[in-house]
Amino acid sequence: MIDAARIVGVDPKTWTWWEGDERAPYVHQYPAIIQYLGYEPWPEPQSLAEKLLAQRRRRGLSIKRAGELTGVDEGTFGRWESGEWQPQPRSLRLIGRFLGSLD
Template sequence: MSIGEKIKAKRLERGLTQKALGELAGIAEPTIRRYEAGKLNPKMETISKIANGLGVTPAELIGPEWFDLQIGAENVKSLQRAVNLHSGIIAALEEIYGAVEGKGIMGESGLECPYWIIGKASNSFILYEKDIETLVQCTKAFIPALVDRLKDTRPEAEIIQEITAELNK
């Protein structure tokens, strides 16, 4: 669904006309019409104004793509790698300690402080976001030394020949 279609759907869901949304967002009605028709793409600050007029966050209006737009396409891959590393650490903790439960505390400002309860029952403990980030950084620092000890630098053809021979036994 395009940004314009999402704006229109949310506007209709709220029971607003294009004129009413324009007034709430401080944007001319014809401009709202062009956004919804896909003839014009709103800038980031305009998306925020429209979301505000609709009484939602830009992320609620646009969806996950909002974050991609915020950080820029060139940074999305980097963010995905960071999320994957973070998820990997959480998965490793669950495997090692038996359980991981993610929780968060929401402040009045709307900011959330995530934390994780690690382990089961009386043997559980809490790790905070900064602790998970420390584990990610330590893991990244440790991997090169471990890989240096494990890597096989022989030519690939030789390795394939050895593995094939082993499989054929």
């Protein structure tokens, strides 16, 4: 546990909280966690909302920064990510770039 915490860049207490589901990692910590584990610790994303969340975690981005990268404010990006709103057709190209493809 101590080695894992050190590799990921957190203290052992934080690692213990994560293992016990007492706390969740901050989004900026996910890239190091994914690298350490060798896989993404969530189910394969299916919906656009799930794909946005997964990509944001992979990159360790805040909702605000993800919004900036897709040309929208953080409220809009957050609503896309939660599935509350569907993006307008004009936003799909920017979302495709964010996701790394145009699918």
